[in-house]
Amino acid sequence: MDIKIYPDPILKQECKEVSNIDSSFVRNIDNMIKTMKSADGIGLAAPQVGISERFFVCVDFSNDSKEDSLVLINPVIVKAEGRIESKEGCLSIPGFYDYVFRYEYIQINALDLDGNEIIYNPEGIQSVVFQHEYDHLDGILFPERMSKIKKDILMKKIDKEFR
Template structure:
């Protein structure tokens, strides 16, 4: 089922998510819904809070948005920042109509659990590293716009206010 993607400035996007204690059918369904939602929106990653769930769950598929060949689901993911810095231009399904440069760690190590309860440990670089950092930030209540300059953030906030005003009329 495709779920609504929350957009900034929805306060639910700023909530720190709770650990998943047990992998239930509801968690599996949430993961499936998130993947379907991500693909429908032509995204390459989606975190549970973006669809209103306050648990530590992400889905990523950096083969997309066209190919959709490498879906990965991670429960309770955490990162070790290994080495290097890289500036990348990012966008976000929860922050429409904005792309901006963000500095991220070039290489990371992910520790998580998969949907079968197996421990996962992978090293990632390139787009996968960036995507993992971006999605795990969501689980901590952080959006990529929290990492951009005050000026760019202010300009975007003004744009959002105009959209909200138009939507009310």
């Protein structure tokens, strides 16, 4: 799969809910995980591969090997507290990294590939990755989570690079 690069308009769109987890959906998930791994990413959201639907894949950080991936379908953040700073980049804005503000703890409910609801209470990097990928489903890129002044400076550089 090709990764959509800023300023591709699909990255700014709000995605629609997944209505059907069928075999072609599962195939897309497999391909997304492969695409994420070959790009050395730790997360990849559907709009980043041209699918405007609410799901994402990411590394399972609860597993020491980091080989396993998680799939979150129609995720909803139901609780969020605390504040941390995290240095982030994005496969859709290659080459740019900066500090952004995130919640420290969240609870996020999502469906898995069997259509079962799973409740996650991630901490640390898993929480940050969930929030970064979740934002993609609302058309939000990581610079939006910076202070306005820092965001404006970074966006100027990004616009210069990709426009």
